[in-house]
Amino acid sequence: MHRFANPAEFNRLADAILPWAKVVMAAAFLYGLYLALYASPADYQQGESVRIMYIHVPAAWMAMFTYMVVAVASFTALVWRHPLALLAGKAAAPIGLVFTGLALLTGMLWGKPMWGTYWVWDGRLTSVLVLFFLYLGYMALWRALDEEDKAGRAASILALVGVVNIPIIKFSVDWWNTLHQPASVMRMDGPSMPVEMLWPLLTLAVAYKAYFVVVLLYRMKLEINLRKLSVLSSLEVQG
Amino acid sequence: MTGRHHSSFETRVLKADGLATSRGGRRVFEGLSFELHAGGLLYLRGPNGSGKSTLLRLVAGFVKARAGTLTYGDSDWTVNAPAYDAALIYAGHDNALKPVLTLRENALAYVSLMTGEAPAAARLDGAARLFGLTALLDRPARFFSSGQKHRANLMRFALLDRPLWLMDEPTVGLDAVSRQSLADLMTSHLAAGGMIIAATHDPIGVDGDELVLDNFTPKLEIDEAWL
Amino acid sequence: MNLCWTTLPQNLKLTRHGCDRGVGMNGAGIFGAIFARDVRLAWSQGGTGTMALSFFLIAVTLFPFGVGPEPQTLARIAAGVIWVVALLACLLSLDRLYQADYEDGSLDDLALSPLGLTGVAAAKILAHWVATILPLVALSPVLGMLMNLDGDAYGMLLLSLLIGTPALSLIGSVGAALTVSVRRGGVLMSLLVLPLYVPTLIFGVGAIDAAAGMTDALPHLAFLGAVTLVALVIGPVASAAALRLSLE
Numbered sequence: 001m002h003r004f005a006n007p008a009e010f011n012r013l014a015d016a017i018l019p020w021a022k023v024v025m026a027a028a029f030l031y032g033l034y035l036a037l038y039a040s041p042a043d044y045q046q047g048e049s050v051r052i053m054y055i056h057v058p059a060a061w062m063a064m065f066t067y068m069v070v071a072v073a074s075f076t077a078l079v080w081r082h083p084l085a086l087l088a089g090k091a092a093a094p095i096g097l098v099f100t101g102l103a104l105l106t107g108m109l110w111g112k113p114m115w116g117t118y119w120v121w122d123g124r125l126t127s128v129l130v131l132f133f134l135y136l137g138y139m140a141l142w143r144a145l146d147e148e149d150k151a152g153r154a155a156s157i158l159a160l161v162g163v164v165n166i167p168i169i170k171f172s173v174d175w176w177n178t179l180h181q182p183a184s185v186m187r188m189d190g191p192s193m194p195v196e197m198l199w200p201l202l203t204l205a206v207a208y209k210a211y212f213v214v215v216l217l218y219r220m221k222l223e224i225n226l227r228k229l230s231v232l233s234s235l236e237v238q239g
Numbered sequence: 240m241t242g243r244h245h246s247s248f249e250t251r252v253l254k255a256d257g258l259a260t261s262r263g264g265r266r267v268f269e270g271l272s273f274e275l276h277a278g279g280l281l282y283l284r285g286p287n288g289s290g291k292s293t294l295l296r297l298v299a300g301f302v303k304a305r306a307g308t309l310t311y312g313d314s315d316w317t318v319n320a321p322a323y324d325a326a327l328i329y330a331g332h333d334n335a336l337k338p339v340l341t342l343r344e345n346a347l348a349y350v351s352l353m354t355g356e357a358p359a360a361a362r363l364d365g366a367a368r369l370f371g372l373t374a375l376l377d378r379p380a381r382f383f384s385s386g387q388k389h390r391a392n393l394m395r396f397a398l399l400d401r402p403l404w405l406m407d408e409p410t411v412g413l414d415a416v417s418r419q420s421l422a423d424l425m426t427s428h429l430a431a432g433g434m435i436i437a438a439t440h441d442p443i444g445v446d447g448d449e450l451v452l453d454n455f456t457p458k459l460e461i462d463e464a465w466l
Numbered sequence: 467m468n469l470c471w472t473t474l475p476q477n478l479k480l481t482r483h484g485c486d487r488g489v490g491m492n493g494a495g496i497f498g499a500i501f502a503r504d505v506r507l508a509w510s511q512g513g514t515g516t517m518a519l520s521f522f523l524i525a526v527t528l529f530p531f532g533v534g535p536e537p538q539t540l541a542r543i544a545a546g547v548i549w550v551v552a553l554l555a556c557l558l559s560l561d562r563l564y565q566a567d568y569e570d571g572s573l574d575d576l577a578l579s580p581l582g583l584t585g586v587a588a589a590k591i592l593a594h595w596v597a598t599i600l601p602l603v604a605l606s607p608v609l610g611m612l613m614n615l616d617g618d619a620y621g622m623l624l625l626s627l628l629i630g631t632p633a634l635s636l637i638g639s640v641g642a643a644l645t646v647s648v649r650r651g652g653v654l655m656s657l658l659v660l661p662l663y664v665p666t667l668i669f670g671v672g673a674i675d676a677a678a679g680m681t682d683a684l685p686h687l688a689f690l691g692a693v694t695l696v697a698l699v700i701g702p703v704a705s706a707a708a709l710r711l712s713l714e
Contacts, residue, residue, distance in 0.1 A: 078707075133661040140657055144648045147263050150711050154644050157711075158658055161640055161704050165662050168693060172665035175689070179672065234265065262714075301577060301713035325580040333571025337503075339510040348503045352579050355495025 007224045010084055014217040021213045028207035035200035043197075049113045050197070056106035058205040059099045060124070062212060063131055064166075066096030069216075070138065071163035074156030084220070086152035087227075089159065090142055091219035095212055097135040103128050123177035127170050134162045148227075250277035250402045250432045251312025251326075253298075258307035259457070260290075260297055266457035267293050269306065273450055275436065277402075278429045280447030283438040289452040291438035292332070295405045298436060299329045311403075325353070327403040334392040338381035342372060342391055345380055350398050358398055366397035369420050386412045393417075396424055404428065406437040418443070496581040497589045504593030507566075514559035518598045519605065522555045526609045537614045544613035545623065545674035552602050552627065553634055553663055559598045560638040560659075561652040563590060564705075568646045568712060577713055583706035587639060591701060595635040603627040615678070622677035629687060630670040633694040636701030637662045643708035665693045 036054035043050035069092045076085035107125050108118040119125070138155050145151035252274060259269035267290040275281055283291040296302045298309065300321040309316045314324055321327055336345050343363065350358040367373045370390040375383065383391065389412050396404055404425075410418055422444045425435055429445070437443070508515040529547050533539055567573040576586045603624060610623050641659035645651030673686035 130661045130664055137658040140654055144654050154711055157704055157708050158644055161700055164700060168665045172668040176668040322578045322580055329578055331571055331574055335571040335575050351499030352575060355492025
């Protein structure tokens with residue numbers, strides 16, 4: 001048994017991390033939003049709409065990052081049969097789905113003033129859309145099988161197949177995009193980003209990460225409590 | 240019976256030590272141990288839900304053991320799938336017959352799945368005769384009654400040579416004649432040095448040891464780590 | 467009782483006395499047996515062979531009704547339509563790849579084959595591709611004709627389908643194995659598998675469009691082949707792992 005496979009041990013660790021993560025999250029959000037919405041200049045081309053980017057880009061990063069977390073958790077769960085890793089994947093996926101949805105939504109809102117339409121089959125947006133579907137599949141599989149353990153391992157296999165395919169999907173979508181839109185659309189992040197724009201972006205990225213840690217730990221604690229509850233109720237039945 | 244089965248199996252000892260498993264998040268049994276030697280027959284006894292089928296599926300390698308070891312000779316079946324040893328025949332509740340294939344085709348598919356080669360025609364005929372299915376050999380299985388399907392499923396024991404037989408409720412729905420055929424088949428298998436584990440409520444008429452699964456009911460049917 | 471079958475040599479390790487084959491199991495024989503069984507089942511009553519083929523034909527003919535019969539419009543979308551419908555036909559027929567075996571108990575037998583579940587899955591995938599997909603590929607030029615496909619693109623249509631569709635069977639097999647114990651798992655399976663089909667679709671259609679536009683189709687084909695190779699590595703292993711879950 002691994003040290004952190006013990007739920008009580010995990011709970012202690014989570015309780016130790018949570019306050020710090022909350023402080024980092026609150027501070028980074030406040031400072032980041034101040035920079036992004038107030039202290040940073042408007043873009044000379046995009047105008048005020050550039051501020052959407054500060055919400056959008058870190059969300060897109062998180063969408064990818066969270067899928068990696070799910071994949072690592074899945075690998076750990078399958079190879080070492082680590083029960084908490086299974087729960088970590090289950091707890092992380094909905095957070096990833098929300099970040100992916102946020103990235104899509106803000107991308108569309110940004111697209112309206114920039115492209116004149118909410119949806120353009122832009123390479124990045126399309127990749128994020130496919131990622132959104134991968135999250136949906138992972139979560140649907142968790143719900144489809146009755147037995148928690150089996151459902152988790154099935155979803156883990158899917159997550160691993162997905163993670164192998166993500167670079168391929170990304171590459172193929174970019175390939176397809178350059179074929180069909182030779183006049184490249186405006187990129188959200190140019191290669192030469194001024195420092196005053198980079199700083200809020202990174203601060204908000206830290207805030208998102210801290211938010212992820214907080215919500216993940218709470219969701220995992222919740223899952224552990226639900227397990228406990230089902231164990232206790234089966235004890236009751238047994239008498 | 241004509242003289243046959245000159246103890247040609249390379250039978251190894253099947254040894255279970257402290258086996259435990261769970262199903263649907265609940266412990267089914269724990270601390271289960273037994274040993275089976277050449278010529279040994281083990282009856283699994285216990286009420287429904289006591290884990291007879293689960294134990295058979297565990298020995299077949301379908302269900303993972305949560306604790307304990309299961310070894311067949313020097314082969315550890317809790318680590319490596321028993322399938323690779325090609326040492327057992329399993330017959331479960333479902334009849335594993337393809338409705339559109341005839342009985343002959345079904346039997347052929349089964350034997351070649353296990354050995355890569357078609358069974359000799361004479362052997363197939365013999366197996367069908369044993370369970371009174373000769374007339375049905377070239378009929379698609381979808382026309383079979385449930386009793387016929389069950390007997391067709393039992394034919395596998397007469398089609399392959401494997402030392403260990405795992406039988407889940409082999410007598411359900413069998414008439415007296417087929418039951419006798421089954422008993423004869425089991426007797427000759429044991430005489431040849433084979434081994435059988437059978438989960439059954441009915442007496443078959445072959446002597447064997449009993450493993451009462453109620454004795455291995457877990458003290459706590461749950462994984463206490465979560466408490 | 468004369469049990470004449472007993473006169474056969476007894477064997478444990480699947481070797482037969484007097485047989486000139488080497489020691490060990492007859493893996494090729496088992497693989498062939500599974501393949502033959504599945505091809506046979508696909509083309510017997512209730513099998514997926516005719517079903518997928520009819521679906522392919524009917525679904526493609528719907529498009530002219532949807533977008534209008536102008537030859538230029540049809541020619542522009544021909545490659546995409548044929549590929550998408552082939553992909554859906556594949557998905558529909560994969561639904562029962564393992565489910566039938568799961569329901570009638572033969573999956574237990576498959577799992578006990580000395581070939582191992584990975585080999586079994588590979589044999590079943592190959593059988594699915596040969597019995598269900600290959601006929602679609604063979605029929606595709608006819609559909610190309612109906613869709614007014616560019617004359618230069620027919621060879622590439624066949625070639626891209628031949629190279630690309632194995633990936634559909636291989637990846638789809640994982641989805642089928644994961645949903646084997648789910649009642650009405652077909653819809654769920656589509657959700658799991660369709661996103662993974664995106665690269666194959668892109669490169670497959672890209673190759674045909676390139677051929678029709680007189681540009682170099684080779685890079686598309688190379689990537690299409692690469693996707694299939696990756697699927698070849700993942701498919702059988704992941705399918706076997708998923709099937710093992712359903713045995714418990």
